[in-house]
Amino acid sequence: MERSFSDELKYQWNHGGMHIKLIGVNLIVFLVIGLAIVFGRLSTTGPVNPIIPFLHDVFTLQGSPKGFITHPWGLVTSIFAHFELLHFFFNMLFLYFISRFFLMYFSNQRMLYTYILGGIFGGIFQILAYSIFPALRGTEVFVVGASGSVMAIFMAAAFHRPMAEVFLFGVVRLKMIYLAAFFILLDLLRMGSTDNVAHFAHLGGIAFGILSIQKINSKNNIVNWTQRTVENIKKSFKGEPKMKVKKGGKKSSYNTRSDEDFNRHKKATQEQVDAILDKISKSGYDSLTKKEKQILFDQSNKNG
Secondary structure (H helix, E strand, O other): OOOOHHHHHHHHHHHOOHHHHHHHHHHHHHHHHHHHHHHHHHOOOOOOOOOHHHHHHHHOEEOOHHHHHHOOOHHHHHHHOOOOHHHHHHHHHHHHHHHHHHOOOOOHHHHHHHHHHHHHHHHHHHHHHHHHOOOOOOOOOEEOOOHHHHHHHHHHHHHHOOOOEEEEOOOEEEEHHHHHHHHHHHHHHOOOOOOOOOHHHHHHHHHHHHHHOOOOOOOOOHHHHHHHHHHHHHHHHHOOOOOOOOOOOOOOHHHHOOHHHHHHHHHHHHHHHHHHHHHHHHHOHHHOOHHHHHHHHHHHHHHO
């Protein structure tokens, strides 16, 4: 039995992965902005749409430090907002295809954090660039769009598996690292141009994507640390005990073993971790059992 359109939307939202939810949120915001612009256009006879300044205040990141201080929420709202159809379409198309690659190795939850933090990093890069480079000072800069967030997801996947191959346009076989290098070089060479693109925001997303996969199993990894902090904040509001990383404590029984036993145990543990990481690379983090996730978490604490 075929699902109706509304049932299909519900099914994709519930089972389609984090990239479907992110695209859905971006689509809703795009429609809200578009309808507001149409309403503003119809509500006046003058040449200036009265709703545009309000939409800029709510949904864009103002690139100057002063603009950021007066409109700090733009650091988050801007990464879900698009004012032009082609801008929205190409960002969501890129997000859709790269997310399928990302989710081969990482969880839906990690995608969400990478998207949000990558976009925030991109915004911070743009604000810093405004403060540092004289050519940008005094100009009116509005940053909007998911490009920095999408770049973060792309770079995380590309630098995690740089030798993995993709078929560009379904025809050209290309290693991920070469495709990543092309995008990095493109943004570097176009900095300071008048193409109306926030290249520094792209570079911020790129930087975060690369940073996000450093010491990926460690508690000090930027995504792991942020996720743990957010979970602890949630627990504090609910009155639940926080997640804690214990240091020291009871002596390990390994100390009483011979060197041979210790090395044998260490080798077996490493083989177990390698098998879990291999499973993640094939099926994603969400495919792990509760026991496998605990093993990986315990080892990351030891190595962190």
